Amino acid sequence: MVTAVALFSLMDAQLKLLAEHYPPLQVAFLRGLLSLPFVVVPVIVRGRLERLRPVNVPLHLVRGAMAVVMLTSFIYAVRETSITATYSIFMCAPLVVAALSVPMLGEKVARSQWIAIGVGLAGVLMMLRPGNSKWGMVGGVAAVIAVAMYALSVITLRRLSQTDTTESMVFSFALLLSIGAGLLAIPGWTALRWSDWPMFIGVGLTGAVAQGFITNAFRHAPAAVVAPFEYTALVWGLLLDLVIWRVLPTSVTLLGGSIVIGAGLYIIHREHRQRP
Numbered sequence: 001m002v003t004a005v006a007l008f009s010l011m012d013a014q015l016k017l018l019a020e021h022y023p024p025l026q027v028a029f030l031r032g033l034l035s036l037p038f039v040v041v042p043v044i045v046r047g048r049l050e051r052l053r054p055v056n057v058p059l060h061l062v063r064g065a066m067a068v069v070m071l072t073s074f075i076y077a078v079r080e081t082s083i084t085a086t087y088s089i090f091m092c093a094p095l096v097v098a099a100l101s102v103p104m105l106g107e108k109v110a111r112s113q114w115i116a117i118g119v120g121l122a123g124v125l126m127m128l129r130p131g132n133s134k135w136g137m138v139g140g141v142a143a144v145i146a147v148a149m150y151a152l153s154v155i156t157l158r159r160l161s162q163t164d165t166t167e168s169m170v171f172s173f174a175l176l177l178s179i180g181a182g183l184l185a186i187p188g189w190t191a192l193r194w195s196d197w198p199m200f201i202g203v204g205l206t207g208a209v210a211q212g213f214i215t216n217a218f219r220h221a222p223a224a225v226v227a228p229f230e231y232t233a234l235v236w237g238l239l240l241d242l243v244i245w246r247v248l249p250t251s252v253t254l255l256g257g258s259i260v261i262g263a264g265l266y267i268i269h270r271e272h273r274q275r276p
Contacts, residue, residue: 001213001214001217001226001229001230002229002232003210003213004210004211004213004214004217005210005229005230005232005233005236006232006236007206007207007209007210007213008206008207008210008214008233009083009233009236009237009240010202010206010236010240011031011202011203011206011207011210012074012078012083012237012240013083013240013244014199014202014203014206015027015031015074015075015078015203016075016078016079016083017199017244018030018196018199018200018203019075019076019078019079020079021190021193021196022190022192023185023188023189023190024072024073024075024076024079025072025181025184025185025188026181026185026188026189026190027075028068028071028072028075028177028181028185029177029178029181029182029185030200030203030204031071031177031203031204031207032067032071032173032174032175032176032177032178032179032181032182033174033178033182033204034200034201034203034204034207035174035203035204035207035208035211036171036174036175036178036204036208037204038204038205038208038209039167039170039171039174039208039211039212040052040171043167043171048167051165051167051168052165052167052168052171053168054164054168054172055163055164055168056159056160056163056164059156059159059160060160060164060168060169060172060176061176062156063153063156063157063160063172063173063176064172064173064175064176064177064179064180065176065180066149066152066153066156067149067153067173067176067177067180068176068177068180068181068184069145069146069149070145070146070149070150070153071146071177071181072181073142073143073145073146073149074086074090074142074143074146076138076139076142077089077139077140077142077143077146080138080139080142081139082237082241082245082247082249083237083240083241084234084237084238084241084248084249084253084257085127085139085249085250085253086139086143086237087233087234087237087257088127088234088249088253088254088256088257088260089124089127089128089140089143089144089147090143090146090147090150090230090233091230091231091233091234091257091260091261091264092120092121092123092124092147092260093147093150093151093154093230094228094230094231094264094267095116095117095120095121095260095263095264095267096117096147096148096151097151097154097155098113098117098267099114099117100151100152100155101155101158101222104155105155105158105159107222110270112266112270113266113267113270116263116264116266116267116270117263117267119259119262119263120259120260120262120263120264122259123255123256123257123258123259123260123263124144124256124260126252126255126256126259127140127252127253127256127257128140128144154218157169157215157218158218161215161218161219166212166215166216166219169215170208170211170212170215173211174207174208174211217229225268228264228265228267228268231261231264231265234257234261
């Protein structure tokens, strides 16, 4: 999970750079399309093409639709603000996953953990303060939508891991993302610049490898345990914003993000105490 987060952070920085010149839907389409060769070729080389075959097709389709909404919203959010600010909102995703794991996966969450989830969401509301209209009304809303779709996608991933291979889940994610986002991007399509092709390839490579790592992470551990390790993304976001865009997060972003992370770390602590 830690490796996946590092790779996804590098991918997100490239997506933010691309979103400065292309619509979010088109960037999402390119992210899915350019990941496909890095997913399919290794499978073909190993002679395991049959592992790409989906078993639970309806759930694959649902996850693909959520992928389009999730990634497009996320790209829109990082385009409108810094990576750190978007990540600070996105850090509540593990809390949402933990909450959804109760009705959808039958996992148990203690009362104190519910309190931690509520505290973490209060930290999100702090960062979505009405006084900052641009972030609160544009980037913040997009980030919240991305969080909701991501959490639901993680839940479906846990269900799919019971019937489908890792290769089929990664392949269907990239394929359905590219098809859905590509069709929706046609009306506002912007011609691709040759100078951006190294970045296109970088997005495909980091996205495909990271997706494989995160799929295996959720396959081998409960969602409430694995998901909080995404908090390491905030460190990467700070470094990338500083090195590439020369910006630092506001005090409100750091405070709200700290509250969210603290709530998530408490859930990890409780989970470890409850397990042998």
